[in-house]
Amino acid sequence: MAVTTDARDIDAAGSSSRKIVERGLARRKRNEVIFKGIGLGAILIGISLVAVLFGSILYKGVPAFTQATLHLDVTFDPAIVNVPEKPVQGADENDADYYERLLSWQRRLVFVNWNRVIQDAIAKVVPAAADNARDAAGMVASGERVRLRDMVAEDPSLIGTTKAVSLVAAANIDVWLKGNIDRSLAQSKQQLTALQQEWADDLYDRGVITMAFSSVLFTNVDSRSSPATAGLLGAMVGSIMMMLIVMFCAVPVGVMAAVYLEEFAPKNRLTDIIEVNINNLAAVPSIVFGLLGAAIFINLLGLPLSAPLVGGLVLSLMTLPTVIIASRASLRAVPPSIRQAALGVGASPTQAMFHHTLPLAVPGMLTGAIIGVAQALGETAPLLLIGMNAFVPNVPTTPIEQSTALPVQIYLWQGNEMRNFFEARTAAAILILLAVMISMNAFAIFMRHRFERRW
């Protein structure tokens, strides 16, 4: 108490504690700088990790977007492509019989010696190929034989003509020319024969082989026998189907559930349970949703394995809590005065909700929905449990056909034994997946900035 203390005592105490403070000042300032430095360092570490992650994937993936391609003049010699006329449906023939005949014609086409066609085409640029059938056939990806066959199946008049065709080179040629193989390795350990190595280098110098844009990556489906022509089309279509299912299931249901919980639900025990339950559901590991899908959709309801329908439903259930939470937050962000004004002029609670509050909350809800759907797009674990890791060399046309998805395809490719080729392909697939996800997220952020209203 100041009344009982001498003024000089206070002065003395003040100066002595001032001394204590001053003595510690340098240390405290240093600590301050160090602490701030640690904080800044932590952020820089975090950001540099982002940079390393993207850098390493870009470094690995970008080369896979170009691929060694042979530009050859292919002659469809009638002596080799020796098939009868393509059948035409008779007037009194039913569809089944016609398809049977068509199939047998196509089967004839399959048995054509396409390797010979390719060998002849190569022999036009490297005469030595005429005597080395095996080496010549090994230059071109084996899937390209199928493409030549399909060209003829589509247009039989090609037989007997010569056409300039760009054929994707075999995976080993691509790896060889890109330098992803140790050229000093003993010949016995090399995948390519000495002749193939020599031809590859020679043709690359002459411009017959170029590094062209790898369009097969986008137009082909996965392939085991022909790694160089394995593409992502099937996986992309599967993923798109699942996205659509998530959009049409999770988003409307989530928005309506949010409307109910935020506006109409009575405040009681049950609502509390629902509330806790939704928060929990958002944090349940995704693989548990896969177990749910395996047990209920596949085992109990008997839906087909590896179908985008099942995948879409599982991902919808997984995304639902995210959508509900985001929608509730954006409903809550609409000021209560809007609702009160509507109620004040005689609107019912339902009218106030659907005519006034909900339209104002739509931008926020949309942002949440897009982020949720993007998350579902990248999800892998639950899809593995419903059989989507199966090898599917087709493009699904309906959601109950077998299919893969982009992230699952990435998982399958990383495990491919032809690692020096598929490492780049895997990284390229990741780049495509990330590009889609980042543009979705960017769109969501754009929407938020464009339509966000501050009250």
Place this chain on the structure above:
Amino acid sequence: MNTLIVVAVILLGLSFAYRWGVATSRKVASTTGAKMHSRYGYHGILVALWCAIPAAIVFVLYLVFEPMIAEAIMQSYLPRAVAADPALTADAMGRIRNIASGFGASGEIPAYQQAAANALSRVSNTAGLATIALAAAAGIIGAAMARARITPDLRARNFVEIAVRIMLIVCSAIAILTTLGIVLSVLSESIRFFTYVNVFDFLFGTTWNPRFSSTGSGGQGEFGLLPLLWGTIMITIIAMLIAVPIGLMSAIYLSEYAGSKFRFIAKPLLEVLAGIPTIVYGIFAIFTVGPVFYEIGKLIGLDIRAASAFTAGTVMGIMIIPFVSSLSDDIISQVPQAMRDGSYGLGATKSETIRRVILPAALPGIVGAFLLAVSRAVGETMIVVLAAGNSPVLTLNPFDAVSTVTVTIVNQLTGDSDFASPQSLVAFALGLTLFVLTLCLNVVAIYIVKRYREQYE
């Protein structure tokens, strides 16, 4: 194409019903001169609802019974020899369906198939037409009844709102049903598993060696949870050791030190990490991080495997950084400004304020955030599937390969083994363990975070 036409017809019918309701209510209003309780549009919607619901019921009944009827018809035509063999039956039925649909079947068509197909197409045509007629009739009758009830006093809006309310409740119930579905499916399959394997052997067993289901009755295999659980815990600890310091310090810097410009750039950059799919982290771990660790280990004379608990934990830590930092950021910024001002007023520096005042005040919330991060790490799958090395042994060495609960779920369910074998069912027991584990973490974490928020509101 066909479905598109059906949808178009239905929409057209509904809009007619709506128009009808609106027009009738207008007429009622003008002829009686009374004030309508509800606006015209609600009468229209009510009539449309009364049109749609009966028609929908008819269609659902058709969809349920049509396959049964078709099967019964085909069965009745099958010769005894064919009916006895399920494979032949399925083949014959496929052919009959193709013939009936007009596509035809290849080869010679047996007389019974032709007869069955004729009967089938006749019945299915009549049934289809009958259903359409019935549905249309039901819809029209429903709509007409609803229309006849339109009076000025009819509380059309209230009825429509009840229908809307029911729809909203159904949607909210789906969230509950999902949880229920998870619990029931995982629990029932787990119980099936525990008929093969003792619960205590599962929970406290130290050996994981499930064998293959095809090796027969000789050996059950050993299903000890502990090696997997330990692998999970070890990887989670490594992940947290990386994510917590970096995440927390970033959050502190962002919320207390950073200027708004720096924050505007750095925060989204860091949050990019949160949006990257886990499979990408997994690939990053095996293509980049694992080999780098292996080389570093060779340099300093340590045996670090490329796929190890350390690799998986490190990459998982990177994945969790934004999770920790954004949650902590939220929580730190909720500490009232008055506490900071009080501390500054006493002469404390910024870092002292943060360490002595803000962090203790925010501690409960931050602990909650850590628990959420732990639960995320425990349930993470793809990183560990790719980078943990899949070796279910008890080891203390973080540079060894390990296996985790999630990895084993994937391994046991993606194989070719029979769904009813203990080798597959164990995945559900593991899933139950995982679910209970993360549920406890989440409940505690959410409770703490919520209490914390209320404290400062």
